[in-house]
Amino acid sequence: MVQYFSADLDATFAALSDATRRGVLEHLARADASITDLAERFRMTLTGMKKHVGVLEQAGLVTTEKVGRVRNCTLGLRRLEQEAMWIESYRQRWDARFDALDTVVEELKRKEKTDGRRKK
Amino acid sequence: MDAGRSSQPGVMKHRMSMERKSERELVVTRTINAPPRLVFEAWTRAELFQRWWVPKSLGLTLLSCELDVRVGGGYRLVFSHPAAPEGMAFHGRYLEVTPPSRLVWTNDEAGGNGQVTTVTFEDRAGQTLLVVHELYPSKEALDEDIGSGSTSWNDETFDQLDELLASTSRLE
Numbered sequence: 682m683v684q685y686f687s688a689d690l691d692a693t694f695a696a697l698s699d700a701t702r703r704g705v706l707e708h709l710a711r712a713d714a715s716i717t718d719l720a721e722r723f724r725m726t727l728t729g730m731k732k733h734v735g736v737l738e739q740a741g742l743v744t745t746e747k748v749g750r751v752r753n754c755t756l757g758l759r760r761l762e763q764e765a766m767w768i769e770s771y772r773q774r775w776d777a778r779f780d781a782l783d784t785v786v787e788e789l790k791r792k793e794k795t796d797g798r799r800k801k
Numbered sequence: 802m803d804a805g806r807s808s809q810p811g812v813m814k815h816r817m818s819m820e821r822k823s824e825r826e827l828v829v830t831r832t833i834n835a836p837p838r839l840v841f842e843a844w845t846r847a848e849l850f851q852r853w854w855v856p857k858s859l860g861l862t863l864l865s866c867e868l869d870v871r872v873g874g875g876y877r878l879v880f881s882h883p884a885a886p887e888g889m890a891f892h893g894r895y896l897e898v899t900p901p902s903r904l905v906w907t908n909d910e911a912g913g914n915g916q917v918t919t920v921t922f923e924d925r926a927g928q929t930l931l932v933v934h935e936l937y938p939s940k941e942a943l944d945e946d947i948g949s950g951s952t953s954w955n956d957e958t959f960d961q962l963d964e965l966l967a968s969t970s971r972l973e
Binding site for chain 2: 764773
């Protein structure tokens with residue numbers, strides 16, 4: 682495991698060796714932000730912030746997505762972890778939905794029964 | 802978390818199964834203890850739909866829910882989340898509406914790159930076997946959804962990051 686992850690850890694460690702980049706991670710842990718937002722918040726040029734975000738992205742700590750003309754940054758995880766977690770939260774979402782659906786449908790059944798009795 | 806259970810005898814919670822069927826397909830199946838007619842109603846009447854589609858455990862609040870369930874009709878759901886208090890809209894169109902056995906809709910919030918959701922309601926001796934099939938236009942589209950992190954905002958994410966950071970500093 683350690684060997685498998687060591688290259689990743691090097692990248693992570695390098696990414697975290699900089700105070701601005703640690704600040705960016707802390708900020709993204711609270712809310713997503715665009716590169717422009719981050720540049721303003723940390724009082725640096727767009728190009729400078731792009732470089733920092735690039736390093737974080739390489740380390741798998743941040744993911745970015747272009748929405749129109751804005752590049753949005755999100756706290757990211759490495760691909761495999763992220764995929765496993767996405768699948769798990771997808772499963773949990775449907776599981777919780779179906780439990781709630783059971784309740785609604787039980788109510789419909791009960792209502793149909795009492796309505797049916799009333800009609801007779 | 803016991804919302805779906807009931808103390809009534811004979812009412813039980815069925816097991817759900819989920820499968821990543823291919824690199825662009827997800828399939829979820831679950832039996833519901835009622836005939837398709839009623840289950841279909843719960844999927845197509847807004848006042849019922851909004852009671853179960855967004856369970857409390859998701860941490861989302863549903864602000865509005867409009868369903869125009871007919872072929873070509875649209876739906877629009879607006880949620881708020883602590884990270885997005887101004888609201889996020891999910892919307893799309895119904896491609897097929899066949900009561901009480903089949904519903905197909907698009908998910909258009911991703912700008913044409915979203916999945917198509919097909920739900921079938923199969924009668925199994927008075928119960929309903931629900932099959933939810935989500936087909937993404939490409940592997941990349943599903944990967945993008947996974948990569949968007951939209952669903953990974955939870956404590957587990959931060960615990961994992963903490964662990965990662967802790968292990969990094971130990972190596973120092």
